[in-house]
Amino acid sequence: MGLRGLRPTGGCLLGQLRHDERLRLAAKVDELAYLLAPEPFFAVGLHYGDFAQVEDGEVIAALDRAAGASS
Numbered sequence: 001m002g003l004r005g006l007r008p009t010g011g012c013l014l015g016q017l018r019h020d021e022r023l024r025l026a027a028k029v030d031e032l033a034y035l036l037a038p039e040p041f042f043a044v045g046l047h048y049g050d051f052a053q054v055e056d057g058e059v060i061a062a063l064d065r066a067a068g069a070s071s
Contacts, residue, residue, distance in 0.1 A: 016047055 011031035019039040026032045036047055045051040 016041075016044060 010029060011033065012025060012029045014032075014034040016036035016038065017025065017034050018041040019037045022032070022034075022037055038047070
């Protein structure tokens, strides 16, 4: 089997995505879940009350907390 025949398993969860990207992404994962797929899609930040940039350390800490909570 060539590399094109391989497909990673798992899911993808998104807050939102472009309407026309749904099928492309769905073909690449086992499950695709999202909250919004607005048409037309202008910008991610339009649909969030707070879309401020976060530091890498904040993201790492949040991922560490989530990993600890699931084990």
